[in-house]
Amino acid sequence: MQLYKDQHIKIYNSLSGTKETFTPIDEGYVGMYVCGPTVYSNVHLGNVRTFMSFDMVFRYLKHLGYKVRYVRNITDAGHLENDADAGEDKITKKARLEQIEPMEVVQRYTVDFHNILNTFNFLPPSIEPTATGHIIEQIELIKDIINNGYAYEINGSVYFDVHKFNETNDYGILSKRKLEDLIHNTRELDGQSDKKNPQDFALWKKAEPQHIMRWPSPWGDGFPGWHLECTAMSTKYLGDQFDIHGGGMDLKFPHHECEIAQNEAAKGQSPVNYWMHANMLELNGQRMSKSTGNTVNPDELLSGNNKFFSKAFTPSVIRFFIAQAHYRSVLDLTDDGLLASEKGFYRLMDAINLLDGLKTSETSSIDIKTWKQTCYNAMNDDFNSPILIANLFEAVKYINQIKDGSATISAEDLALLKETINTFTFDVLGLENVTKKESGQDKLSGAVGVLIKLRQEARANKDFALSDKIRDELAEAGILLKDGKDGTTFSLS
Structure with a gap:
């Protein structure tokens, strides 16, 4: 259905810097590019938040x-330490x-991602291109930039001429920075002296003899330079101009x-109509x-094996937590x-699971159609997930009122309520429909709680052998006890 109409x-x-009505270049079609991870380490929880924000945007548009x-790309080459133009490649x-091959690093952390x-x-995503799979496209792009007079080659490297570009264009249009106000990087780094100006950035870097990841070029x-990769991959699959480009706030400048x-x-021409940045x-x-x-990394948060969280x-709980804040x-x-x-x-899952058992009446005392539109209004307002969730809890209130008989609903409205709350929630x-009972957390917490109480009694009776035995055998079973000022908690190893 073409609900977007x-x-x-x-x-x-x-x-x-303003909210704008979204009008795609081609009616009914949306091209969206999001900067993916540099796969040299386990994915960071902050990155997960960014990708989750755009997963929600993707889901709503669909x-x-x-x-x-x-x-959404995979950066598997060219991203140097400190996002610089000189130094060592993060993957290398x-x-x-x-002491492994760079592509072993790439494979390991792409799988983790x-x-x-x-x-x-x-x-x-629809397409997940890699930087190393698009070297030819990047070389051709560099040729175009050189031919148009905005890049120069020196000692086997090619740099973008920021000052020349700024004569006729606005370098800083996105970040609102003025070229004359930019803080110059004056550190003595390999290749730094090759640049005409410190603000110039690498499109192609000469590989020194020890550099493993290298490709032939003119x-x-x-x-390739890190910034170039996303330009080549986004325009190859979405065209020279496309609808939405997303990423983390930290990528706004310089990337x-x-x-x-x-x-x-x-x-x-400018490549993107709508730039979106997650905070x-x-x-x-x-x-x-x-x-x-x-x-804390995602695995530590999921297992509870960390020093910050009690369990x-x-x-889905983590995803729900992230959705309760606006992406900006x-x-x-x-x-x-x-x-x-x-x-x-x-509480939300419990209410949704009550829907099938609700009794219907001839008439409804609740205006479900108006409530449904409030859910759309929230997402239409720059994908405002916190307001959407507040509206979903209005439905939770309705469901409980219908259950206890203080509100009525017709069969038609109940079907609409069920369809709408399931659509926006799942x-x-x-989110995934997992009740507390199904997750096993109640049972596990209860069982471990009994053992923690027995351990506390053993310690009070100075039976330290039994106390240690409980702690050690739980650890062998993958359950770690943590003694703190507020009592003993546990996590999964």
Whole structure:
């Protein structure tokens, strides 16, 4: 069904800084590109939040009846440390440290990426291209940029001439930065002196003798620049101009800024009509950082094997928690927040599972059609999932009122209520219908709680042998006890 003809979406466009009515280039079709992971480590929970936001966008567009071509790439070459133009490739460095082939690194972490996203019930993209699979396209793109006078070759490397481009174009149009105000990177790095200006960025880098990942080009053996890859892959599959480009807020500058410049330099037009950026995920009010130890990966959150959370959480509870914040808002991941989301999630599931047993009446005391449109209104307003969830809990209230007899509903309205709440909960938000009982968490928590109580009694009686035996045998079974100031909790190893 072509629901999009009656439902009009507004998208916050980072390019204009305003919400704009979404009008695709071709009616009924949407081209969407999202920057995928650089596969040199396990996928970060912040990345999961970003990809989950665009999975929800993808799901809603499909629900409205659009034919969506969703392209999300895999960066498997050319992404240097600190997002720089010089230094070591992230994947090559990981391969050197682990003494394996770079493509072993790529394979290992691509598999991890897919496994995690499958666990969280993501829909696969329409196309998932790799940077190494599109070297020819990137070389041809560089040729176009050179021929148009916006790039130069020196010592086997090719750089984008930012100053020349800015004479007739606006470098900084997305990030709202002015070229003269940009902070220059003045560190002495390999190849830095080759640039005409510090702001110029690499389109192609000469491969030094020790560089493993290398390809032949008109300028010598080398590898592509990180920014170039997304320009080549997005335009190959979506055309020189397409509807939506998404990614994390951290990619707005320089990555997305450079994508715009490259496309304008090569094709003479801006590549994207609507730029969307998902905001950051914090942990206990602070930015996640490996260096400070303030970080948790998806597996640790799912298993409970971490120092931040009191228990394990199911994928749908985590997904529900993330959806309770708007994609453009900073989201703070906390134990209290997840515990509250867990209660809300199971309350929603319990209500949905009551629908089949509800009694119908001749008339309805609840206006289901108006409620249904409020769900669409929420998603039409820049994919506002928190408002959608609030509307779903209005339906939970209705369901409980019908159950206890304080409200009535006709068979026709009950069918509409059931269809709508299932559509938005499972098809759009991507949640899975798992009750607390089915998840086994109640039974497990109860059983472990009994053992924790027995252990506490043993310690009180100074029977430390029994106390240690309970702890050690639970650990062997994959259940780790954690003693804290607020008592003993457990996690799954």
